[in-house]
Amino acid sequence: MSPRPNPPDAPSATLAVTEAQIERAAARLDAGELVAFPTETVYGLGGDATSPQAVARIYAAKGRPANHPVIVHLGPKGDPGYWVSELPADAQRLIDAFWPGPLTLILKRAAHIPAAVSGGQDSVGLRSPSHPVAQALLDAFDALRGGRAGVAAPSANRFGHVSPTTAQHVRDEFGDAVHVLDGGPSEVGIESTILDLSRGFPALLRPGRVTPLEIAEVLGVAPRLPDGGDATAPRASGTLKAHYAPRTPLALAPFEALEPLLSSARDSEARVALVARRSRAGAWADARDVLFVAAPEEPDAYARELYGMLRALDRSNVARILIEKLPDTPEWIAVNDRLGRAAAAFEAGSFRA
Structure with a gap:
């Protein structure tokens, strides 16, 4: 190739x-x-x-x-x-x-x-x-x-x-x-x-x-991939654990783990946003009390829309953003990296700008 x-x-x-x-x-x-x-x-x-x-x-x-x-x-x-x-x-x-x-x-x-x-x-x-x-x-x-x-x-x-x-x-x-x-x-x-x-x-x-x-x-040789254990690696832009974060709290999890959070939000009347591929969202895509954002199914398109989507959600008056975790496959590595760092900004003890 x-x-x-x-x-x-x-x-x-x-x-x-x-x-x-x-x-x-x-x-x-x-x-x-x-x-x-x-x-x-x-x-x-x-x-x-x-x-x-x-x-x-x-x-x-x-x-x-x-x-x-x-x-x-x-x-x-x-x-x-x-x-x-x-x-x-x-x-x-x-x-x-x-x-x-x-x-x-x-x-x-x-x-x-x-x-x-x-x-x-x-x-x-x-x-x-x-x-x-x-x-x-x-x-x-x-x-x-x-x-x-x-x-x-x-x-x-x-x-x-x-x-x-x-x-x-x-x-x-x-x-x-x-x-x-x-x-x-x-x-x-x-x-x-x-x-x-x-x-x-x-x-x-x-x-x-x-x-x-x-x-x-x-x-002719594969690069070493980041694993968190490379202590001699130079510092580089955008490689802190918490980065690329919206101001609205964000959680990233497999879709099955998001459904209880969606149900809990419905019970509390706190409006949440759900970002997921439509092929995975099921009935939640049409739930009246959930702001559903249909994410692209293809990695390059998802990457192109990601930051604009997060900025729009910051303006949408939701209490929380729930994002479907994407496949752990090579073609999704870059998008997964950005989503993981965004979610880390809201974990206990993480840096938050």
């Missing part, structure tokens, strides 16, 4: 943002300001990756712990070799196969790159997004910096909260405090796959659209 093609570019994306808007946004980055911009995964909150001051502004805006690294985004003309002490052959093979696209590589950071982007670690996360607006912005910024520019950009939301997949989601988080380029809805809908190559072997730190099988087909 050949590597999955990059997500298609939305036809309207290049029409919604003018060249003048791109140039002004690049000038903001050059001045040390922050710019939110679309990628094919989610919207990013970007700042000059070579400026510790700009990176600090990202952390402050998000309320992000200073030791939690951010990902450096490079344009199509960007040179990943500038950012790392060594570019291994495996990294180049993955770049050739999946860039531009939703794959982040963790590599050893070059000594001249500020440690701020890495949360103080000796590694750095790099990716090149495929969204045309992101590429135009990164290329314009790169031109201002003589081909040595990168944009540090975690998701454009408060730390730990649901990631944004539209410009309006970013405005809902930050109001007018952050300049936003509107490139339409994100095509993938969840964050990039993060693969660590900094320790001499491939290790998956965060699942995403690029799957372990696709990585294995390029490298």
